[in-house]
Amino acid sequence: xxxxALKCALLxxxxxxxxxxxxxxxxxxxxxxxxxxxxxxxxxxxxFNMVFxxxxxxxxxxxxxxxxxxxxxxxxxxxxxQPTHFYNRRQEFVFKVKVPKDWGDKDLTWTLTSAGxxxxxxxxxxPVWEISNMVYQENRGSAGDLSYPGEPNSAPxxxxxxxxxxxxxxxxxxxxxxxxxxDGHPLPRARRPGGxxxxxxxxxxxxxxxxxxxxxxxxxxxxxxxxxxxxxxWVVYRSGPxxxxxxxxxxxxxxxxxxxxxxxxxxxxxxxxxxxxxxxAGTYVVRAYGDDGMLAVPLDVTVTVQP
Numbered sequence: 001x002x003x004x005a006l007k008c009a010l011l012x013x014x015x016x017x018x019x020x021x022x023x024x025x026x027x028x029x030x031x032x033x034x035x036x037x038x039x040x041x042x043x044x045x046x047x048f049n050m051v052f053x054x055x056x057x058x059x060x061x062x063x064x065x066x067x068x069x070x071x072x073x074x075x076x077x078x079x080x081x082q083p084t085h086f087y088n089r090r091q092e093f094v095f096k097v098k099v100p101k102d103w104g105d106k107d108l109t110w111t112l113t114s115a116g117x118x119x120x121x122x123x124x125x126x127p128v129w130e131i132s133n134m135v136y137q138e139n140r141g142s143a144g145d146l147s148y149p150g151e152p153n154s155a156p157x158x159x160x161x162x163x164x165x166x167x168x169x170x171x172x173x174x175x176x177x178x179x180x181x182x183d184g185h186p187l188p189r190a191r192r193p194g195g196x197x198x199x200x201x202x203x204x205x206x207x208x209x210x211x212x213x214x215x216x217x218x219x220x221x222x223x224x225x226x227x228x229x230x231x232x233x234w235v236v237y238r239s240g241p242x243x244x245x246x247x248x249x250x251x252x253x254x255x256x257x258x259x260x261x262x263x264x265x266x267x268x269x270x271x272x273x274x275x276x277x278x279x280x281a282g283t284y285v286v287r288a289y290g291d292d293g294m295l296a297v298p299l300d301v302t303v304t305v306q307p
Contacts, residue, residue: 031057033065033086035110035121038093039131046101050108050123051131052082053092062087063114064239070113073097075106082110085239089219092139093296097123133294141217142186142294153185156230158290158299161271167304173247173275178299180253180290181269182230188256188263222289222296223250229263230254230292232272237287240305242280249274278305 038051056063063086065071072078080097097108108123133153136142161177168174217223222233230253234246251272257263278284284303289296 026059027057028059029061030115031061032115032117032119033057033063033112034119035112036090036092037110037121037123037129039129039135040123040125041096041131043098048099048101048103048125049096050099050125051093051096052110052121052123053090053094054083054086054112055090056086056088059088065112065114070111072111074109074111080108080110083237085236087221087235089214090216091219091221092216093136095298099123099125137186137294139216140220140223140294140296151186153292153294154183155295155297156180156182156290156292158232158288158297160299160301164299164301165304166301167306168278169306170242170278170281173277174303175273175275176286176288176301177271177273178232178288178290179269179271180230180232181267182254182290182292184229184263184265184268186292186294187265188229222291224291224293225250225252227256228252228254228293229256230268230270230290232274233289233291233296234274234276235287235289236284237300238285240278240280240282240284242278242282242305244279244284244286245277247275247277276303278303281305281307 034055034057036053036055038053040051041049043049064084065086066084067079067082071082071084073080073082081095083094099108103125105125110121110123112119133151157180159179161179166174166176221235224231232251232253234249234251236244251274253270253272254268272288276286282305284305286301286303288299288301290299291297
């Protein structure tokens with residue numbers, strides 16, 4: 001029979017698990033979206049980019065918040081290129097707002113109102129908020145090794161093949177191709193045969209079998225699939241009145257070599273093609289992110305959908 005001390009220990013353990021499981025209530029719909037200031041980065045001309053993301057507290061609903069009093073920046077133009085379509089949960093480093101080199105200590109405020117609640121994010125050039133490549137790497141779960149000083153890396157270049165203004169009819173597939181080029185950094189981590197399975201099993205054992213670890217990395221829409229060095233992710237950025245379907249949403253351009261292979265730091269390039277369909281007439285802005293796992297560069301396509 002189980003002794004009294006063991007029974008008490010088991011009870012405490014079960015209570016801890018139950019408390020952890022119920023620590024956060026998950027809502028499918030009806031929750032608000034909160035803007036997030038991620039930090040700032042310098043530009044070669046002396047200006048700065050303020051980088052923003054958001055937290056959509058819904059697990060299913062993807063709100064549309066048009067540019068206007070409920071989705072605006074101040075001071076200056078209320079439209080600073082922010083999204084109007086908001087994917088589920090935490091989406092980091094979604095867009096950048098360029099401010100002049102004499103911006104000083106002013107705040108750049110992004111206001112979002114949704115589900116009856118108003119939230120604000122305050123962009124600032126305080127030194128503690130500066131973003132480096134290592135910040136991107138740590139937060140995006142790059143396939144490269146973390147090291148100090150960080151591995152040199154330039155952002156990918158992404159170009160449209162054809163026009164960035166397209167016209168299509170409802171329900172007809174639109175094929176779009178982009179060209180992506182990168183410097184080959186970050187270099188993928190050396191992989192041992194079977195190493196990935198061992199790591200996954202260790203993570204499952206640590207977290208508990210069947211437990212899904214939820215982090216900004218796992219929630220991210222813009223990310224590379226395992227084994228991909230350079231890829232493209234398509235998202236709805238400013239939606240029309242209907243739904244957009246991508247086939248596929250993530251397109252691998254360059255993949256890593258087999259386990260045990262040596263990867264050279266050299267220019268890598270390729271094309272990524274996807275098909276998209278639109279459920280209703282209207283004007284849509286879809287965005288392609290050229291992504292090397294650490295840095296992602298956007299390219300927008302405006303699609304006019306006719307009845």
